[in-house]
Amino acid sequence: MIPSILPTYNRAPLTFVKGEGSWLVEADGRRFLDMAAGIAVMSLGHGHPAVVSALCNQAENLWHTSNLYQIEGQQTLADKLVAHTFADTVFFTNSGTESCELAVKMARKYFHARGEDRTEIVAFNGSFHGRSSAGIAAAGSAKMTEGFGPLLPGFTHLDIGDHDGLRAAITDNTCAVIVEPVLGEGGIIPVPEQCLKGLRDLCDATGTLLVLDEVQCGVGRTGKLFAHEWSGISPDIMMVAKGIGSGFPLGCVLATENAASGMSAGTHGSTYGGNPLGCAVGNAVMDIIVQSDFLDDVERKGTLLKTLLDDLVAKHSAVFELARGAGLMAGLKCRLPVGDVLSASYAQELLVVPAGDNTLRLLPALTVTDTELKDAVARLDRAAVSLSA
Numbered sequence: 001m002i003p004s005i006l007p008t009y010n011r012a013p014l015t016f017v018k019g020e021g022s023w024l025v026e027a028d029g030r031r032f033l034d035m036a037a038g039i040a041v042m043s044l045g046h047g048h049p050a051v052v053s054a055l056c057n058q059a060e061n062l063w064h065t066s067n068l069y070q071i072e073g074q075q076t077l078a079d080k081l082v083a084h085t086f087a088d089t090v091f092f093t094n095s096g097t098e099s100c101e102l103a104v105k106m107a108r109k110y111f112h113a114r115g116e117d118r119t120e121i122v123a124f125n126g127s128f129h130g131r132s133s134a135g136i137a138a139a140g141s142a143k144m145t146e147g148f149g150p151l152l153p154g155f156t157h158l159d160i161g162d163h164d165g166l167r168a169a170i171t172d173n174t175c176a177v178i179v180e181p182v183l184g185e186g187g188i189i190p191v192p193e194q195c196l197k198g199l200r201d202l203c204d205a206t207g208t209l210l211v212l213d214e215v216q217c218g219v220g221r222t223g224k225l226f227a228h229e230w231s232g233i234s235p236d237i238m239m240v241a242k243g244i245g246s247g248f249p250l251g252c253v254l255a256t257e258n259a260a261s262g263m264s265a266g267t268h269g270s271t272y273g274g275n276p277l278g279c280a281v282g283n284a285v286m287d288i289i290v291q292s293d294f295l296d297d298v299e300r301k302g303t304l305l306k307t308l309l310d311d312l313v314a315k316h317s318a319v320f321e322l323a324r325g326a327g328l329m330a331g332l333k334c335r336l337p338v339g340d341v342l343s344a345s346y347a348q349e350l351l352v353v354p355a356g357d358n359t360l361r362l363l364p365a366l367t368v369t370d371t372e373l374k375d376a377v378a379r380l381d382r383a384a385v386s387l388s389a
């Protein structure tokens with residue numbers, strides 16, 4: 001008999017009943033150190049007082065009105081995002097995959113509105129852009145698309161680093177290139193800064209829109225508000241979700257005035273997107289994360305984590321192959337099957353996340369302490385010892 005929850009997940013037999021910062025309490029009372037953070041979502045950790053009070057205050061006043069009316073908190077949050085990024089305008093969604101839908105629509109509409117027939121989108125193998133029809137077509141992996149055809153047409157896939165392929169793939173019909181500055185689900189693979197710069201130049205030379213998917217690597221995770229800032233380039237359109245809501249379903253698409261020029265009244269919408277509850281939380285999150293000392297601390301902790309993980313890899317070279325990542329977005333490529341390392345980590349009451357390329361991800365709350373990072377790596381060390389025994 002089919003379970004009452006559609007069985008699309010292989011869930012661990014763990015039920016958490018309480019969260020405190022970087023800690024999750026299991027129903028049996030065990031305290032797990034959380035380096036998963038709800039898959040890079042809990043940017044400020046579990047139960048952050050500023051976020052809790054923002055949500056509770058909003059819940060007492062007004063939950064939802066729809067986008068038929070002005071929403072004060074949405075305006076404030078949009079103004080903040082515009083003030084702190086490349087963007088001139090923002091559309092709010094409830095998830096990353098909805099942000100992908102709009103990014104694709106916006107790129108195509110841009111050329112349509114100019115009377116140009118440019119609809120093709122270039123994307124990269126190993127990427128993840130969500131589970132909607134546009135998201136799976138953009139990522140293109142057989143694992144996600146098999147059986148769901150006919151797929152949304154118009155996507156071409158290349159390997160990251162295939163520069164000649166990229167130059168050939170961008171034609172008169174190309175409207176956009178979509179890329180994650182740091183591939184998340186693909187195994188925490190940072191796209192080199194020169195590649196992002198080269199991609200920006202190529203897009204400029206061909207009039208193609210550059211869409212960055214910062215759903216996982218954005219909102220402070222790499223030590224800058226958005227990961228592309230490290231390379232000095234900026235996109236035309238950017239997808240955001242995960243960390244911006246720190247656990248409340250909230251996402252957005254940021255765009256330049258030019259890239260958004262096709263999106264007039266009636267061309268897109270969302271019942272819940274940017275509702276008062278989500279925006280109250282998003283405002284509280286942004287107020288904390290945009291502070292430069294907060295971001296500097298994320299960068300410092302990211303460097304600490306990388307050092308700890310490099311030492312771990314050196315010590316357990318039969319278990320781990322290498323450590324990579326950016327800021328508090330760390331990947332440990334394993335030599336043993338990542339599922340075995342994951343199980344051994346759970347046995348040490350440590351939550352980490354598997355990813356592509358046989359990689360284990362550490363995506364702690366950005367508020368994680370040095371002590372917690374050291375504790376996490378000590379648990380990985382014990383997990384590796386248990387696997388080597």
Ligand SMILES: *Cc1c(COP(=O)(O)O)cnc(C)c1O
Nearest residue numbers: 095096097128129130184215216
């Ligand atoms: C998680 C993720 C998405 C999809 O976000 P959902 O909120 O699950 O729809 C899209 N792109 C990237 C890079 C992601 O990590």
